[in-house]
Amino acid sequence: MENVPEWLKTAEPYTPLADRDRFIDRSIFSFLGLISKIRQQSGRKNDRLWVSPVFKLAFTILEIILISSSRHFTFVCLMLAYLVVVLAILPAGDIRKSLRGALIAAVFTYLILLPSALRGNRYSITMIPAKVFASVLSVNILSLSTRWDHIIGALKRFRFPDLFIFVFDITIKYILLLGNFALQMLYALKLRSVGRNRSKYASLGGVGGTLFLKSREMSEELYGAMECRGFTGEYHAFDKFRFTGYDAAYLLLNAGFFWLFFYFQKLA
Amino acid sequence: MHIPDNYLSPSTCAVMTAAMIPAWTVSVKKVQKEISKVKIPQLGICAALSFLMMMFNVPLPGGTTGHAVGGTLIAILLGPYAACISVSVALLVQALLFGDGGILSFGANCFNMAFVLPFVGYYIYKFIRERTHTKSGEYGAVIFGSYFGIVVASLCAAVEFGIQPLLFHTAAGQPLYCPYPLGVSIPAMVIPHLAVAGPVEVLFTLLVVVFVRKVSPGILEAAPRKKTRGIWGLLLGLICLTPLGLLATGTAWGEWGADEIAGIAGFTPAGMTSGLNYSALLPDYSVSGLPEVAGYLLSAVVGAAILVILFKLIASVKKDRPEAVLDANRK
Numbered sequence: 001m002e003n004v005p006e007w008l009k010t011a012e013p014y015t016p017l018a019d020r021d022r023f024i025d026r027s028i029f030s031f032l033g034l035i036s037k038i039r040q041q042s043g044r045k046n047d048r049l050w051v052s053p054v055f056k057l058a059f060t061i062l063e064i065i066l067i068s069s070s071r072h073f074t075f076v077c078l079m080l081a082y083l084v085v086v087l088a089i090l091p092a093g094d095i096r097k098s099l100r101g102a103l104i105a106a107v108f109t110y111l112i113l114l115p116s117a118l119r120g121n122r123y124s125i126t127m128i129p130a131k132v133f134a135s136v137l138s139v140n141i142l143s144l145s146t147r148w149d150h151i152i153g154a155l156k157r158f159r160f161p162d163l164f165i166f167v168f169d170i171t172i173k174y175i176l177l178l179g180n181f182a183l184q185m186l187y188a189l190k191l192r193s194v195g196r197n198r199s200k201y202a203s204l205g206g207v208g209g210t211l212f213l214k215s216r217e218m219s220e221e222l223y224g225a226m227e228c229r230g231f232t233g234e235y236h237a238f239d240k241f242r243f244t245g246y247d248a249a250y251l252l253l254n255a256g257f258f259w260l261f262f263y264f265q266k267l268a
Numbered sequence: 269m270h271i272p273d274n275y276l277s278p279s280t281c282a283v284m285t286a287a288m289i290p291a292w293t294v295s296v297k298k299v300q301k302e303i304s305k306v307k308i309p310q311l312g313i314c315a316a317l318s319f320l321m322m323m324f325n326v327p328l329p330g331g332t333t334g335h336a337v338g339g340t341l342i343a344i345l346l347g348p349y350a351a352c353i354s355v356s357v358a359l360l361v362q363a364l365l366f367g368d369g370g371i372l373s374f375g376a377n378c379f380n381m382a383f384v385l386p387f388v389g390y391y392i393y394k395f396i397r398e399r400t401h402t403k404s405g406e407y408g409a410v411i412f413g414s415y416f417g418i419v420v421a422s423l424c425a426a427v428e429f430g431i432q433p434l435l436f437h438t439a440a441g442q443p444l445y446c447p448y449p450l451g452v453s454i455p456a457m458v459i460p461h462l463a464v465a466g467p468v469e470v471l472f473t474l475l476v477v478v479f480v481r482k483v484s485p486g487i488l489e490a491a492p493r494k495k496t497r498g499i500w501g502l503l504l505g506l507i508c509l510t511p512l513g514l515l516a517t518g519t520a521w522g523e524w525g526a527d528e529i530a531g532i533a534g535f536t537p538a539g540m541t542s543g544l545n546y547s548a549l550l551p552d553y554s555v556s557g558l559p560e561v562a563g564y565l566l567s568a569v570v571g572a573a574i575l576v577i578l579f580k581l582i583a584s585v586k587k588d589r590p591e592a593v594l595d596a597n598r599k
């Protein structure tokens with residue numbers, strides 16, 4: 001204890017000044033939410049709801065077109081009823097996530113349309129939030145019940161070029177990789193943000209800029225790795241598509257929706 | 269600025285998707301010219317980068333935060349064609365897999381954020397950058413490019429919203445999709461972008477560009493050679509447009525002559541009746557004997573020429589000073 005210098009023995013009380021650095025926390029939360037969503041869906045081995053991804057994708061889009069084009073509230077309600085039945089089959093966590101997204105979108109739409117309703121327009125405020133709820137619910141159900149690489153693979157059936165499917169696949173993988181990298185930087189920034197940070201903006205620019213430079217580095221590494229493994233620019237997406245009984249039933253169901261749509265159109 | 273489904277009619281969505289097809293085709297062709305087919309998977313990483321740039325929260329004065337789109341940033345970092353493809357793929361991921369932004373309105377969202385935003389932002393940035401060689405000139409280019417990129421994109425979105433009640437309504441006139449006409453949608457969308465979203469976009473773009481410039485300057489495009497021909501074109505264009513002034517009848521406020529002031533004020537002030545009376549060479553920009561338009565054009569040409577001569581003389585005097593020589597060498 002004799003060798004301890006004087007300045008080390010003196011107490012130095014330090015109270016960090018308050019600072020508004022919610023942007024770091026919020027950025028961390030958005031990245032965390034993103035990464036957890038990607039990790040969750042890749043953890044799934046099998047898709048839910050038994051129908052092949054090709055049909056799921058095609059008919060989700062067609063159902064959204066029907067819902068969007070319909071002018072009859074009854075039809076929109078019938079589609080909503082169908083979606084709610086499908087939702088009931090999914091596990092509780094997926095139900096909560098799907099409903100949350102759809103409700104937020106619908107409430108937001110309702111609020112935006114309030115001024116128009118207050119001026120006497122009753123149609124928009126009944127139809128559009130209901131349609132928005134149904135559309136967002138439909139996409140969420142697709143996204144939560146199917147592995148994303150299966151959805152991307154299903155695009156091959158829609159005549160998308162193989163290289164595009166490959167690019168799309170890499171995008172998801174690198175959103176995860178770069179997202180993790182950005183998250184580490186944000187954690188580092190948070191840990192070093194004690195008291196008043198006068199260079200918040202420079203820090204944020206640093207995280208964004210480093211992310212860009214890292215993406216360049218990863219780009220070169222990816223190209224090098226692919227070339228070393230013999231990639232010559234040709235990519236063949238394989239899809240295992242077998243038409244099952246579930247697919248047939250789903251096809252019939254959607255044919256029914258089409259018929260219903262035109263039935264209601266004729267009623268007007 | 270992501271437009272959800274059901275705000276735009278399916279036919280509007282179809283038209284916007286059709287409008288994007290040539291943009292995507294041209295972008296893919298241009299990108300393929302620069303990078304070989306083997307390197308195209310790298311676009312996936314660019315798309316991932318573009319997606320992640322939308323996740324950052326930018327701190328604003330007052331403690332709030334905002335999100336930027338980053339379209340102009342990606343265009344400055346990777347070029348406008350790569351930006352178009354990257355932002356489109358990022359938007360597709362958002363729409364299809366995250367349920368953020370509509371599926372049907374994907375074409376419209378791409379048009380606003382993957383086409384208008386990066387291209388308008390990039391070409392404004394390039395235009396200013398080619399004419400200034402200073403660091404503050406470059407930052408000015410980034411600021412104006414990113415600001416106007418997002419504002420023009422929001423204007424496009426506002427127009428897409430605003431034409432819905434005009435084109436898609438029931439026989440009774442009830443709007444089927446977005447019920448707000450152009451008179452409401454344009455201020456409602458453009459003003460928040462002018463006031464809040466624009467500055468957020470500028471701030472984020474500037475911060476990242478400043479950092480990259482400082483840390484790795486070679487990675488951004490080198491400043492292209494100074495182009496001044498555009499200025500002459502602009503000057504010529506403005507000269508040709510001067511006769512438009514003739515369309516405005518009446519005299520501008522405060523520029524009344526002694527004859528007009530009597531009619532306006534009821535009397536002519538003494539200082540105006542017996543003050544300085546100067547007869548110009550080309551009074552009221554007209555030449556007696558020639559039609560008014562010719563007089564305007566002649567005045568514009570002569571005036572511009574005199575100013576160019578004047579400034580060239582001043583610049584040549586400054587160039588001969590020793591400080592000016594040192595400055596030129598330092599650059």
